[in-house]
Amino acid sequence: MENKDLVQYIYGIADNALILGQRLSELCGHGPNLETDIALTNISLDLFGQTRSYFQYAAQLLGEDKTEDDVAFLRTERQYKNVLLVEQPNTNFAYTIARQFLFDVFHLSLLENLQNSSDATLNAIAKKSIKEVSYHLRFSGDWVKRLGDGTEISKQKIQEAVNALWRYTDELFHLTEADKVAVEGRIGVDTSQLKDAYYEKVEELLQEATLTIPEEKYFQKGGKQGVHTEHMGYLLADMQYMQRAYPNMKW
Amino acid sequence: MIIEQKQHIDKILIPVLREVSDPEIPVLSILDMGVVRSAIIKNNKVEVKITPTYSGCPAMDVIGDDIKLALKEAGYEAEVQLVLSPAWTTDWITEAGRSALKKYGIAPPLEAEADKEALLGNKKIVNCTNCGSSNTKLVSQFGSTACKALFKCDDCLEPFDYFKCLK
């Protein structure tokens, strides 16, 4: 696999962690209570840590004195390859939890497979991250259950959030050109194979949470090709501001 | 930890590294925390490999700088490299480390199964670091740092951190 293809494959994985981490970091100091605030920012920190590991590797593959900061902050919107799900805003706590849960189930199963990658670095990052992501899923899954099986209002809100975000789940299992090359080279994970188990797991928990499984027939996609929802531009403006205003500053 | 088997290195490097601690848990030496994977002297230069506890652990950069500083004071230039594999586990915290944690007010990690039970709130098995009571409850799965959960004692009412099991 050529370096430039491998870098694209890494973006496809790492940009999800970066953008979701950024979304969660917006809640720092704004969580509904202290414990949840700490939990969400800790998850954000884990995701940024994972992102750094991926981006240090990507920067090394790119050569030409590229750094992890260049990779994180100096790309344009079209060059970010995260799925649409993770860039969706923190509309309310139910949305934050539903987005996290729908991503965590996928993330964990992706890493479980990526830890068998023939690429030693990706393999090591996956093995490291998997332990952290298990905690994330425990947290988000617990909250889906608490909200779903909670009060009338909490149930209504989490159901609404799950319904609204459901249309972004199918994209998790689409393969880009870079994905296909990586799968062929036994470096990448064929996410299309993870789809059935994903919906099974998600639906099982939704039922446990006494929620209704959405019957959405129309799914949205595009993030993996760099075609994002309108929320992405605002997110990047916020995230890139410091690096654009003060070039070469470091994390 | 692998320390190249030359007696003088044991005598030189271990005492220096023992003095470096986790900035967030100052009572815990990085050796007892198990983050130092190897340390060797090559051409009068020390090469130290460390591994992060959690990917996003902000302490790692500080630990790297502290190692360099401590070795510099001992007369060595040092290079610190971050390695991810094999991934750190709480099993690498030494006995001395576990008792240092406890003394500091952080309950040391339980075994994996017990940890799960404790974090799901199924069993009262995390002992209060203040009074020793096991009548404690989970407040939050995430505490003051990513590696800890927050507990509260129902007997003495003190809140305390629990170092989560990571395997």
Ligand SMILES: [Zn+2]
């Ligand atoms: Zn107590």
